[in-house]
Amino acid sequence: MPVPSLSILDLHASIGDKPILKGLTLEIPKGEVHAIMGKNGSGKSTLAKIMAGHPDYTVTSGDVLLDGESILGMEPDVRARLGLFLAFQYPMEIPGVTIANFIRAALQSRLPEGEDIDAIDYYENLYKKMDLLSMSRSFTSRSVNEGFSGGEKKRCEILQMAMLQPSYAVLDETDSGLDIDALKIVSAGVNSLRGPNIGMLVITHYQRLLDYIVPDKVHVMSEGRIILSGEKDLALKLEAEGYDWVEKEYQAA
Amino acid sequence: MTSSTTSAAPSSDILLAPSNVGVLSAPADYSADWPEWFRRGQKTAWETFQAIPQPKRTDEPWRFANLRALDLSDFTLAVPVENEAALIVRSKGFPDVAAKLIFANERLIQREATGLPPGVLLLPLEQAATDHQELFQRNFMSTPVRLGSKKFAALHRARLRTGAFLHVPKGIVIERPIEIWHWVEGEDATIFPHTLIVLEDGASASVIDRFVSANDESSLAIAVNDLTLGSGSKLTYVGVQEWSSKTTAFHLNTTEVAMNGTATALAMNFGGSYIRGESDSHLLGEGSRSVMLSINPADAEREIDQRTFQDHFAPRATSDLLYHNALSDASRTIFAGLIKVEEGAHETDAYQKVRNLILSDEAEANSMPGLEILADNVRCTHGATSGELNEDELFYMLARGIPPNQAAQLIVRGFFGTVLERLENPILEEQLGAILDRKLNLTV
Numbered sequence A: 001m002p003v004p005s006l007s008i009l010d011l012h013a014s015i016g017d018k019p020i021l022k023g024l025t026l027e028i029p030k031g032e033v034h035a036i037m038g039k040n041g042s043g044k045s046t047l048a049k050i051m052a053g054h055p056d057y058t059v060t061s062g063d064v065l066l067d068g069e070s071i072l073g074m075e076p077d078v079r080a081r082l083g084l085f086l087a088f089q090y091p092m093e094i095p096g097v098t099i100a101n102f103i104r105a106a107l108q109s110r111l112p113e114g115e116d117i118d119a120i121d122y123y124e125n126l127y128k129k130m131d132l133l134s135m136s137r138s139f140t141s142r143s144v145n146e147g148f149s150g151g152e153k154k155r156c157e158i159l160q161m162a163m164l165q166p167s168y169a170v171l172d173e174t175d176s177g178l179d180i181d182a183l184k185i186v187s188a189g190v191n192s193l194r195g196p197n198i199g200m201l202v203i204t205h206y207q208r209l210l211d212y213i214v215p216d217k218v219h220v221m222s223e224g225r226i227i228l229s230g231e232k233d234l235a236l237k238l239e240a241e242g243y244d245w246v247e248k249e250y251q252a253a
Numbered sequence B: 001m002t003s004s005t006t007s008a009a010p011s012s013d014i015l016l017a018p019s020n021v022g023v024l025s026a027p028a029d030y031s032a033d034w035p036e037w038f039r040r041g042q043k044t045a046w047e048t049f050q051a052i053p054q055p056k057r058t059d060e061p062w063r064f065a066n067l068r069a070l071d072l073s074d075f076t077l078a079v080p081v082e083n084e085a086a087l088i089v090r091s092k093g094f095p096d097v098a099a100k101l102i103f104a105n106e107r108l109i110q111r112e113a114t115g116l117p118p119g120v121l122l123l124p125l126e127q128a129a130t131d132h133q134e135l136f137q138r139n140f141m142s143t144p145v146r147l148g149s150k151k152f153a154a155l156h157r158a159r160l161r162t163g164a165f166l167h168v169p170k171g172i173v174i175e176r177p178i179e180i181w182h183w184v185e186g187e188d189a190t191i192f193p194h195t196l197i198v199l200e201d202g203a204s205a206s207v208i209d210r211f212v213s214a215n216d217e218s219s220l221a222i223a224v225n226d227l228t229l230g231s232g233s234k235l236t237y238v239g240v241q242e243w244s245s246k247t248t249a250f251h252l253n254t255t256e257v258a259m260n261g262t263a264t265a266l267a268m269n270f271g272g273s274y275i276r277g278e279s280d281s282h283l284l285g286e287g288s289r290s291v292m293l294s295i296n297p298a299d300a301e302r303e304i305d306q307r308t309f310q311d312h313f314a315p316r317a318t319s320d321l322l323y324h325n326a327l328s329d330a331s332r333t334i335f336a337g338l339i340k341v342e343e344g345a346h347e348t349d350a351y352q353k354v355r356n357l358i359l360s361d362e363a364e365a366n367s368m369p370g371l372e373i374l375a376d377n378v379r380c381t382h383g384a385t386s387g388e389l390n391e392d393e394l395f396y397m398l399a400r401g402i403p404p405n406q407a408a409q410l411i412v413r414g415f416f417g418t419v420l421e422r423l424e425n426p427i428l429e430e431q432l433g434a435i436l437d438r439k440l441n442l443t444v
């Protein structure tokens, strides 16, 4: 039996009739952390949303397998309950729904019919995870993302990930909008979730994040494809020399 | 009727009592529970009821309304309920209340009032009329019903047999809520719930009216709640309406606020087939404030028809209206609201916002905001918006594993939650929130 992984196979996808992903292949074995770097507009968020099942995009060919099972035909909520998590680049505000109730509904949806969350255990667990992310407890009664600063939104995403314990997580620009202190806190939160039972795909266009969340592999994305893969020091080279050389090499090849 | 439990007739008689007195037939006699002067007023009200013509499509206050719902000829006067004890058991409300009254089919069946501070009156109306005549007459239906239902208010006045009277003397603060239950039972039965609240200067109270049907029967409720607030007093009034899906109901409100008083009123409409709400706020004193809230989950073929008036007579007063309607199936809502700033009501702050969340193609929301300004230097905003579920919010929830139905319900819950927040009362917010969760079938 092959190692469990999240694998993307020659994926082509478009929005309307505009092709955005043009044959993207990538495998994230469970237990590893991979990073995707790429310029704005290269299709990183599109990839993340397609994996999560966003209805605006059409997959024209290729596949996405979660531990060998194709997820493309599944509804977004089914994929999530199967263990896929997306930390959004732009998390939505949901007026009037508290964080506590939101996460609770998400956990509840993973239980069999008729079984209920134990409220005391739930809050104990929630508070523990919030402490880890240096979040004030008053957050639990605030509406999801409403009026949050950029950094608070990103922390809230990682809090949800910590509570839902996915087997694969895609983190889309989790570093954007964070100052250095917040970046350290969020990274520490992510690192504490690393381990043999989770595969992570960290999307960023700054090398900075990868100083704190050190990846096992780095992939460069451009115009809807992975054009180069390498070890973690590839990130440093991209930071120093930019992306142009990668694109030139890719075109030459 | 001040003992903790009251019951006037043995239940064996009640079972045999006929229920064939039409609500539109001329009243034969009036209850001896009431003083003579009150009964004379009932006769006059009956004449008024008969003199006012049935609303027509061309009447502005009835624009868009389903006039067929106003044919009351099939309804009969309620007879005492079969099993009072069962309804008392079913009147499970807030865990911690200062007092609780339970009415069923026009009779007070239970009164618990051990948590009230001394001096506070919480009485059945007929007793207030007898023992506190001057206070009663000054406040009982003393302000004309102006938003269209004058005819039905007259019927209420002519037919009601009891109701709740709350008087809070100067400076007295009642911390815990007072809960008042109004049950209707019997096919085609009619009840006339009445809640009259008078707060003297500096007094404070919160009152929850619970409107419930014993069974899934057709019924008629013509309810009145009149709120009178003295200077600096503070009242939170909530009507939780859970009538059966076959009920026609009128909920007619008048609120009068004196200087620096604050009235916060919320109507939650869960049941009924046709619900007509009229809320008429009079900002009488400088610095007075009226917060008018409504939560309307409309489904099936329900029609929720609400007319409001924010009438500013005094300077520097505030009125703030927020109505949230979520419409599914073939439901309809109608909102017509007027802000009026009378001459001399300078520096008025008046807000009116209606939001319609349309969850079905067959649903229909009508909004008619209005504004009339006769003073200077005022700040008034009004607006009505209609929209569907936000796809991105929905996707965000799905991406957390929440199934689509549950996600939609959570968004609706949030949509209503933002209205509950405006009560600025965390305990009420939580307890009313729990009712919302139950009604929306949310397990959280």
Ligand SMILES: Nc1ncnc2c1ncn2[C@@H]1O[C@H](COP(=O)(O)OP(=O)(O)O)[C@@H](O)[C@H]1O
Binding pocket: A015, A018, A020, A038, A039, A040, A041, A042, A043, A044, A045, A046, A047, A056
């Ligand atoms: N909803 C959309 N409608 C049209 N074009 C879109 C939409 N979303 C993304 N795109 C386009 O797809 C390309 C990739 O965008 P995106 O995936 O957000 O890139 P990245 O996350 O790498 O910055 C861009 O050219 C962008 O303009």
Ligand SMILES: [Mg+2]
Binding pocket: A044, A045, A046, A089, A172, A173
């Ligand atoms: Mg992006």
